Each structure stands twice: as structure tokens, then as C-alpha cells.
Amino acid sequence: MAPPSDTEQRLVEAARRLWHMRSYGDVGVNEICEAADVRKGSFYHYFPGKHDLAIAVIDDHWREAYETVVLPTRADGGTPLEQLDQLVVRIGLEIRRMTEELGVVPGCPFGNLAVELSTIDPQIRDRLARLFADQQAVLKGLLDDAVAAGELAPETDTAEVAGAMNAYIEGVLALAKTANEPGLAQELLPLCRRLASPPTAVEITPA
Amino acid sequence: MAPPSDTEQRLVEAARRLWHMRSYGDVGVNEICEAADVRKGSFYHYFPGKHDLAIAVIDDHWREAYETVVLPTRADGGTPLEQLDQLVVRIGLEIRRMTEELGVVPGCPFGNLAVELSTIDPQIRDRLARLFADQQAVLKGLLDDAVAAGELAPETDTAEVAGAMNAYIEGVLALAKTANEPGLAQELLPLCRRLASPPTAVEITPA
Numbered sequence: 299m300a301p302p303s304d305t306e307q308r309l310v311e312a313a314r315r316l317w318h319m320r321s322y323g324d325v326g327v328n329e330i331c332e333a334a335d336v337r338k339g340s341f342y343h344y345f346p347g348k349h350d351l352a353i354a355v356i357d358d359h360w361r362e363a364y365e366t367v368v369l370p371t372r373a374d375g376g377t378p379l380e381q382l383d384q385l386v387v388r389i390g391l392e393i394r395r396m397t398e399e400l401g402v403v404p405g406c407p408f409g410n411l412a413v414e415l416s417t418i419d420p421q422i423r424d425r426l427a428r429l430f431a432d433q434q435a436v437l438k439g440l441l442d443d444a445v446a447a448g449e450l451a452p453e454t455d456t457a458e459v460a461g462a463m464n465a466y467i468e469g470v471l472a473l474a475k476t477a478n479e480p481g482l483a484q485e486l487l488p489l490c491r492r493l494a495s496p497p498t499a500v501e502i503t504p505a
Numbered sequence: 506m507a508p509p510s511d512t513e514q515r516l517v518e519a520a521r522r523l524w525h526m527r528s529y530g531d532v533g534v535n536e537i538c539e540a541a542d543v544r545k546g547s548f549y550h551y552f553p554g555k556h557d558l559a560i561a562v563i564d565d566h567w568r569e570a571y572e573t574v575v576l577p578t579r580a581d582g583g584t585p586l587e588q589l590d591q592l593v594v595r596i597g598l599e600i601r602r603m604t605e606e607l608g609v610v611p612g613c614p615f616g617n618l619a620v621e622l623s624t625i626d627p628q629i630r631d632r633l634a635r636l637f638a639d640q641q642a643v644l645k646g647l648l649d650d651a652v653a654a655g656e657l658a659p660e661t662d663t664a665e666v667a668g669a670m671n672a673y674i675e676g677v678l679a680l681a682k683t684a685n686e687p688g689l690a691q692e693l694l695p696l697c698r699r700l701a702s703p704p705t706a707v708e709i710t711p712a
Contacts, residue, residue, distance in 0.1 A: 320625045323530020402624040409676075412683040413620040417609040418527045427683050461680070461689075462673070462696045469616075469676025473668070476619040476634050482668075489669045489700060497702045 405475035612682035
């Protein structure tokens with residue numbers, strides 16, 4: 299694929315920022331063109347429509363999230379479960395950084411689009427379902443390493459736990475957005491690790 | 506408060522259904538009036554705007570969710586943790602029922618609006634933040650009972666765990682919507698219980 303032109307990249311960055319701050323439905327092509335300082339005719343040279351720009355925005359944001367969250371966590375080293383802890387700490391810090399940059403607690407850029415658009419745009423839904431599968435593959439890789447290192451029980455269903463952890467991370471970011479409180483993400487994300495262990499055996503003491 | 510008129514209730518039900526199937530931004534007042542068979546002039550007799558209808562929809566849906574999910578779970582009896590298990594089973598069944606009714610996996614009606622609107626409508630955000638606090642109070646009540654019954658360790662931070670469980674449930678419903686697979690909610694929701702227990706002690710065996 300040819301690298302994006304400067305104009306194309308400006309449109310992607312403007313849309314990414316505006317949609318993340320507000321919502322896909324709330325920001326249209328006119329406003330994106332204005333923010334990117336691009337004429338509307340040029341927009342349609344690069345993108346058949348708003349929907350196609352959304353796919354480009356998702357690809358761009360996921361590449362950046364991978365570079366700023368996943369790769370540095372892997373590079374830090376530590377045991378697999380320590381890396382998992384670091385991963386969610388980095389996500390919490392990213393939410394705080396984005397909150398400062400955008401002036402609102404913006405939630406997960408992918409979760410936002412998935413929740414808003416999954417029932418009304420099958421192609422965007424499909425792109426985001428594949429992205430969530432990629433996120434889960436990162437988590438499953440760490441969990442498999444943790445099983446191999448003896449940090450988790452051999453019978454751990456790592457695919458299921460990775461799905462649960464991905465859901466948990468998305469849910470925490472949605473709640474922090476609703477509470478308008480980035481610290482809530484930083485408080486709750488570390489509990490993620492609990493999803494890897496079966497609950498402690500229940501022993502009922504009659505009252 | 507006076508009970509809603511038939512016209513008002515028809516508007517609430519039409520908006521609730523259309524927004525849940527699609528999104529708040531995707532369905533406007535004209536379409537809601539048409540679906541409810543109400544003239545647009547009448548709409549503004551009941552609601553100053555779309556935003557005010559959203560508040561009425563949230564109240565209506567929460568009352569129903571409380572009656573169809575929370576109250577029957579309490580009535581079933583069982584130990585507190587058994588009731589917690591039943592609660593998430595009922596949520597999974599509700600998602601399956603709504604999927605059949607609406608023809609799409611619709612996600613959580615409250616999470617949908619919270620994710621779409623929290624950064625652009627402070628009053629709706631505030632209403633939904635209070636609703637999530639009510640959901641968490643239900644979960645905290647069961648967790649406190651579980652501590653009192655000896656099912657959970659006395660040092661359990663039940664407020665924090667209730668927040669984590671609420672986030673998890675919201676995240677699972679968002680993922681099931683994105684995967685377009687109601688069975689995913691039924692598979693993942695039972696893992697909710699794990700959030701109440703600290704992770705099993707880690708013991709690293711060198712490879």
C-alpha cells in the first residue's frame with residue numbers, strides 16, 4: 299500500500315480526534331474537512347464516503363495503540379503476568395493522557411465506534427470485530443506464556459480468559475467515560491488479572 | 506408524577522426500540538413520530554426535544570430491567586453468590602430475547618447511550634452515571650450479603666468489586682454486539698464471579 303498523502307493523513311487525524319471526543323454520528327464530513335483544512339471535493343478524491351474514512355481511522359488508531367501500548371509492554375520484560383499488569387497500567391495512563399489532550403474522558407476509540415455502529419454498519423462492525431480479535435490475541439499470548447511459565451494453572455482456558463479480559467477493559471473504559479473520571483479506569487483496570495483465576499472455593503458458614 | 510399519556514408512552518416505546526436497534530444519532534424525531542403514529546406537533550407537547558425523550562426512555566427501560574432481571578433474581582432465593590450467578594444468567598437470556606425481538610444483537614441499552622453520548626450531552630451522561638450507580642448498588646448488596654454469609658472473604662472491597670462487575674457486564678454486552686453473537690454474552694457473563702476473588706497466589710517455576 300502506498301503511504302497516505304499529507305491531505306489524506308490530515309483528514310484521518312481530524313476525524314479520529316473529533317469522533318473520539320464526540321461521536322461518529324455527531325461529526326460529519328463538512329466539519330472534518332474544515333478541521334483538516336481540506337476542500338470537500340478533495341475529500342471525495344480520497345474517500346468514497348464517511349464510512350470509508352472510518353475504516354482508515356480505525357486502522358490508523360490501532361497501529362498507534364499497538365506501538366504505544368503493546369510493543370513497549372513487551373519490551374519492558376518481566377514475567378508474563380507482570381507484562382499483563384503493565385499492559386493495563388499503560389492503558390490507564392493512555393486514558394489519562396487522552397483526557398488531558400481532548401478535554402473529556404473519551405473512552406476506547408474502538409469500543410466507542412463498535413457500540414455506536416455495530417448494528418447499523420456491517421463493514422465497520424466486521425473491521426472492529428477483527429480488531430477485538432487482534433487485541434484478544436495479544437492477551438492470549440501473554441496468558442499462554444503465563445501458563446508455560448507456571449504463573450497460571452495448566453488448565454486455564456486462555457482463549458476464554460482473553461475474551462473476558464478484553465470485555466473487562468472495554469467496560470472499564472466505558473464506565474470511566476460515563477463517570478467522567480479517568481482515575482476510575484486506573485483504579486479498576488488492575489482487577490483484570492482476577493479473570494484469569496477460578497473463584498476461590500465457596501464455603502458457606504450458616505449465619 | 507402523573508402516569509404518562511398513551512401518546513407519550515407510544516413515543517417512549519418507539520424511541521426506545523429504534524435507538525436500541527440502531528443508535529441515538531441515527532434515528533431522529535421525525536422517524537420516531539412516524540413509528541409511534543404521533544404528529545410532530547404533539548411530540549413537542551410532551552417533550553421539549555429529543556434529549557428529553559432520551560431521559561424518559563432511560564427511566565422507562567431501567568424500570569423494566571429492574572422488574573425483569575433484578576426482582577426475579579431476588580425472589581428466586583438461594584445464597585447471595587447463587588443469586589449473583591442467576592443475575593448474570595438472566596442478563597444473558599435478556600440479550601438473547603432482545604436479539605430475537607430486534608433482529609440484531611443490540612448491546613446494553615444504557616451502555617449504548619452512555620458510550621455514544623457521554624462526552625456530548627452532560628445531562629444524559631449524568632442520568633446514566635446515576636443509573637450505573639444504581640446497578641452497582643444491586644451488585645454491592647449481593648456482595649455484602651455474600652460476605653455476611655461467609656461466601657466471600659471479610660476483607661472483600663465490595664464497592665470496588667461491584668464497580669468491576671458492572672464494567673465487566675457492560676463490556677461483555679459491547680463485545681457480543683460487535684461479534685454479532687448473543688451466545689458470547691452467555692458464555693462470558695458467568696466469569697463475572699471471578700472478579701470477587703483476589704487472584705490465586707503466583708508461584709513462578711523457572712522454565
